[in-house]
Amino acid sequence: MDAYDLITQNAAEVVTEDEVRSLAEDPDGKRAYVGYEPSGVLHIGHMLTANKLIELQEAGFEVVVLLADVHAYLNGKGTFEEIRETADRMREQFVAYGLDESNTEFVLGSEFQLDEEYTLDLHALELETNLSRAERAMAEIQSGDTATVAQAVYPLMQALDIVYLDVDLAIGGMEQRKVHMLARDTLPSIDEEAPTCLHTPLIADLSTGVGKMSSSAGVSISMEDSEEELREKVNKAFCPPSRDPEPADDGADRDNPVLQIFEYHIFPRFCDVVVERPEQYGGNLTYDDYESLAADLDSGELHPADAKGALADYLNELVAPGREKIREQRS
RNA sequence: CCGCUCUUAGCUCAGCCUGGUAGAGCAGCCGACUGUAGAUCGGCAUGUCCCCCGUUCAAUUCGGGGAGAGCGGACCA
Known part of the structure; x- marks a missing residue:
């Protein structure tokens, strides 16, 4: 299988095909990342993007896993202490699942997202983005039914993460596509490149086959299942x-x-x-x-x-x- | 700061005006039928009626206070 086919295998979409083709010409040393809000236990959705990361490692990519503690905090998932604790556990679970520890860079969001330079760039992006656009981007990610200001900032940080982690290919489930499109639209306004994106499919709801499998409500498969x-x-x-x-x-x-x-x-x-x-x-x-x-x-x-x-x-x-x-x- | 609306089953809500501790739909669970599930049929369950105080023989319902959530408060019409 050639590099392009391996990279795009099982992807729901790729933005853009041409950009991925050019990455596939020389994948060695190219960087791909996924960001996850730390949660106590991996579920089948985490594992799906992790499969893609494993394939990208096979293709020669360097893989970065962002343990997005600040994002989880902004999305109302708990206190920093609680979130950081689960971040650690999550890293270990990814390794147990099959991510090669020596070949995967695990980064905690707060390691760089609180730096002054990052913060100023973030404000620059805020200036370029209206609230309704940010809200739309968050629609499938946000916890709670009305968006907070924190949640409006959230997708802009994802955009900036792609820059600061020096990523060539951003990976995410289809629920991330609006965030990634926002990143593609907004980053050029601060003289950064629009990122290339790859989105994995969402597994349908297990009991009905309709929509996506929910991790919060309904039946989902997770790593702690007996x-x-x-x-x-x-x-x-x-x-x-x-x-x-x-x-x-x-x-x-x-x-x-x-x-x-x-x-x-x-x-x-x-x-x-x-x-x-x-x-x-x-x-x-x-x-x-x-x-x-x-x-x-x-x-x-x-x-x-x-x-x-x-x-x-x-x-x-x-x-x-x-x-x-x-x-x-x-x- | 001020105003309006909302808060009842897991979810969406009805009931409250005219007090007597509550209902529907969906979801859920069990059974039948299929060598799975679904569909269909049959059965079952579920509630601090947001909190506190008051009135009353009796409060989810009336009165007061409080909490949480949502929306609104220029101009024009």
Whole structure:
């Protein structure tokens, strides 16, 4: 696989393709980053962007993980003390998940975001940005239902982080795209380059297939889930025998979250996927890529119940080291 | 600072005017049907009615005070 394909594999979008192509010409030493608000436990959304970081490392990129303590604070996630504590735990969980510790730069936001120069640049960006634009950028990220001034500043800091961390490629889930577009629009006004961005898809809500899986409300998969919990959550997931489910009764688009997890989480990390299946249904199946598994589910060759069993097995394997780490952290 | 509106089930809200400790939809849980889930059908549950004081035999409901949230307070019309 060439560098461009590896970089863009499983991406929902890339801004812009040309910019990524030119990065792909010589990826060695190029820098990519993701920022995360520290939270106590990694969930499946964190793991999705982490997969991309792992692939970028394979492609030769230097990877920066911003543990965005100041952002979390601005977004009302707690006191600095609480947030910093979870930042530490989060770093350890990322390493347990598979980010190469010696090859990943973990940076705490407060290490540079409180410097005078940064602050003045931030004010310059504030001057260039109206409130409604900032609010729109935050719509899918903000906690609480009405935006605070802190939350208006938040996306501007993300823009500036890209400059200060000297990043060539900004990574984020699709919920980050408006922030990144704001960064592309605004940074040139302070004589900085518009960043190149790559956005990962969002996994659909596990129980309905509509919208995105919620980490706050509803069912989500996280690193602290026991094998039994994983099995139960996967088993309860919406999974028609189709890769392209019919819209819901209210017309809302639906995806197949079980397939999505295979595509974005399992196949990127495992060469072969073995679906154990009772003899009466035809015995075990082995897949070496997502396409063939999805095609079999779609055709009826692979029953959703068997796919779910396999999904729980592999998810459990992915989560196990992190779960062990969390157990340690709590003891 | 001033004014208006809101606060009842996990969520969105009804009820309060005309006091007798509460309802709907959605979500949830259980069961049936499917070798998964969903859909469908059947069943089940849930509440410091924001807090305090007062009136009353009795307050979610009336009165007073307080808290939290939202919106508004130039000009023009």
